Amino acid sequence: QLNVVQKQTQYNQQLLDKLNKPHQFWETQPMPNINELESLKPGPIQEGILADVRKDPYNLISKFEWCNVDLRNDEQAQQVYTLLKENYVEDDDNMFRFDYSIEFLRWALLPPGQHPDWIVGVKVNQKLVGFITGIPVTLHIENQQTKVKMTEINFLCVHKKIRANRLAPVLIKEITRRVHIKNMWQAVYTAGIVVPTPISQTRYYHRSLNAKKLIEVGFSSLSARQTIARQQKLYKLPEEPKTQGLRPMKKKDVAQVTKLLNEYLKQFKLYFKYTEDEVKHWFLPRKDVISTYVVEKEQGVVTDFLSFYNLPSQVIKNPKHTHLRAAYSYYNVATQTPIVQLMYDALILAKNEGYDVFNALDIMENEKFLKELMFCPGDGQLNYYLYNWKLESNMLKPEEIGIVLV
Numbered sequence: 001q002l003n004v005v006q007k008q009t010q011y012n013q014q015l016l017d018k019l020n021k022p023h024q025f026w027e028t029q030p031m032p033n034i035n036e037l038e039s040l041k042p043g044p045i046q047e048g049i050l051a052d053v054r055k056d057p058y059n060l061i062s063k064f065e066w067c068n069v070d071l072r073n074d075e076q077a078q079q080v081y082t083l084l085k086e087n088y089v090e091d092d093d094n095m096f097r098f099d100y101s102i103e104f105l106r107w108a109l110l111p112p113g114q115h116p117d118w119i120v121g122v123k124v125n126q127k128l129v130g131f132i133t134g135i136p137v138t139l140h141i142e143n144q145q146t147k148v149k150m151t152e153i154n155f156l157c158v159h160k161k162i163r164a165n166r167l168a169p170v171l172i173k174e175i176t177r178r179v180h181i182k183n184m185w186q187a188v189y190t191a192g193i194v195v196p197t198p199i200s201q202t203r204y205y206h207r208s209l210n211a212k213k214l215i216e217v218g219f220s221s222l223s224a225r226q227t228i229a230r231q232q233k234l235y236k237l238p239e240e241p242k243t244q245g246l247r248p249m250k251k252k253d254v255a256q257v258t259k260l261l262n263e264y265l266k267q268f269k270l271y272f273k274y275t276e277d278e279v280k281h282w283f284l285p286r287k288d289v290i291s292t293y294v295v296e297k298e299q300g301v302v303t304d305f306l307s308f309y310n311l312p313s314q315v316i317k318n319p320k321h322t323h324l325r326a327a328y329s330y331y332n333v334a335t336q337t338p339i340v341q342l343m344y345d346a347l348i349l350a351k352n353e354g355y356d357v358f359n360a361l362d363i364m365e366n367e368k369f370l371k372e373l374m375f376c377p378g379d380g381q382l383n384y385y386l387y388n389w390k391l392e393s394n395m396l397k398p399e400e401i402g403i404v405l406v
């Protein structure tokens, strides 16, 4: 009886805290708040001093302990998979939850130059209950000549049963410490929620590939005048792509794809620079993870490429379907082929690979094809964040963003 009262008291206190100081944690972080947006000069907000970095991990409540997760180890990878499958991001109506596969997590978190202590877990009695990750990236910011070595943060997740223990802020502080200790002082991350202070607010768009399934799982709904048959006809696609020379990317294409990609990305205010090793990792096709197709003209010249990644969602309660198969637009470079035609082929390829929906953000040049190819704006907003960096311009327009986080 007593611990019920205690639990209720703890919960009430947490509610009060939230109401009084909603961003208590974020106000302690080097992120520009509203009124600083004018005064801060562009560049790092706080100078990093290596000597001041705490050498030991942050304290955890008793019975909780830190661990570095080795995703190459099947058991540990399985633990991460299960934690995310059951506790990671859901839509606002709790109808869907991401179901990142083990092979996808290995792709996303084991790029060249990865640091083992940046795959951070929290365990209780050997059970994984908390998770956060970083990967090393080199980010080009606005017109800064300098490129900034930093971390890309992702997969922050706390088990549903132990939320409101303030574990998330500790996970964030601990991975920040592990980044600082390597003399890196910036981070880039995205989130569906708004916390201080987004550098860009982008929107998701969805193109139906399997209208019937989308209606059955509740992703799409029919208005009075619409029927399933009418929707299927509306979104029907040709059997085969149209572009001559379109084929899956192979190892021999890496050099050309690297040049095409690095050249293409320079037009944006935020973009990564890729080595050939990184292009090998991020773009060579992996079944059920990443699909990349190149357009090869005469004499083996590659003039364009398209890519999309596989991120299924578990359909939480549905009599007929357990999953929604979603392809997400990754990077697409059209130098000879019209971008609308290239992306129309991407839709056809994704449909033929069995996807139900093709998702894209309104970043890069995506606005050029979203309407024409019948994408519909979703309810999902994706906010981009830069940690410890003041931009010249307070916010970037989505079309100025040249990075995709999975």
Ligand SMILES: CNCCCN(C)c1ncc(F)c(N2CC(C(=O)NCc3cnc4ccccn34)C2)n1
Pocket: 089, 090, 091, 092, 096, 097, 098, 154, 190, 191, 192, 204, 311, 313, 324, 359, 378, 379, 380, 381, 382, 405, 406
């Ligand atoms: C670095 N990591 C960010 C990527 C995580 N990504 C993919 C994500 N972050 C926030 C979102 F808003 C979002 N949306 C895709 C759109 C969508 O499909 N909405 C319906 C839906 C179907 N399944 C799910 C699962 C979770 C949330 C919404 N879901 C909205 N995607």
